[in-house]
Amino acid sequence: MTAGNNPSPRSLLLLDTHVFVWLFQGNTKLAPAVRTVIQAAADETGVLVSAITPWEIGLLVNKGRLQLGSDVMDWISAALAKPGVKLAPLAPEIAVASTRLPFEMRPDPADRILAATARHLGATLVTADGALLEFAKQGHFLAMDATA
Numbered sequence: 001m002t003a004g005n006n007p008s009p010r011s012l013l014l015l016d017t018h019v020f021v022w023l024f025q026g027n028t029k030l031a032p033a034v035r036t037v038i039q040a041a042a043d044e045t046g047v048l049v050s051a052i053t054p055w056e057i058g059l060l061v062n063k064g065r066l067q068l069g070s071d072v073m074d075w076i077s078a079a080l081a082k083p084g085v086k087l088a089p090l091a092p093e094i095a096v097a098s099t100r101l102p103f104e105m106r107p108d109p110a111d112r113i114l115a116a117t118a119r120h121l122g123a124t125l126v127t128a129d130g131a132l133l134e135f136a137k138q139g140h141f142l143a144m145d146a147t148a
Contacts, residue, residue, distance in 0.1 A: 011142065013041045014048045014088065014118050016127035017056045017110060019146045021066065024079045034126065034146050042084025048123060049080065051090040052113040094120050103140050106131065115141060 015023065015038070022030040023038060041047050054076045060066035068075040080087055090113065098109070098116035105112060111132060118125040124142040125132060136143030 011041075012045065012048060012121060012123040013038060013144075014050065014114065014121065014123040014125050015053075016114060016125060016129060016132070016146070017050075017053045017060075018128060019126045020049050020053055020079065021057065021068075022146070024075075024082070025068075029128065029147055031145075031147050034144065034148070037144070038126065039084075042082075046084045046086045048086050048088040048117075048121070050088050050110075050114055050117050052110045054080075056110040088117055088121065088123075090117075091120070101140075103135055103138065105135065118142065 019030065019038075021027070023035070038047055057066065057068075057076060058072050061068060061072045070078075079085065094113065094116045097120060098112040101112065101115060101119075105115065111129065114125060114127075115132065115135065117123065118141040122142075124144050125136070126144045126146050127133060128146040133143050133145055135141065
């Protein structure tokens, strides 16, 4: 279920954008065991959503690559209001760190912010993104495969 170092049961979880959407749309791509881990974390300490995630969701909806069934701002507001969901701010340290990652990474700003946020907060990134999972296996940050 994890890549990189094994997170402790009380690890802070950071949800990748697609995982956040899958979670609230009931998408079966999100493994039941991972859904359980996310719910337990939400109940105990909360789960984090990066400040870049609403931007990425809005972009995907605008490009027609994601359909939410309601206005994008209404959907985001409702999802962020769920119990145990916390918005992780885009601190200047994270923004700058995303430009100075100690590994070669594609230029996707959302992925760079997510990786930098996980590193900065010591959080476990929950993702199905193969490239991000590979960076975690290399020890750059903690990650959990959302589909395993």
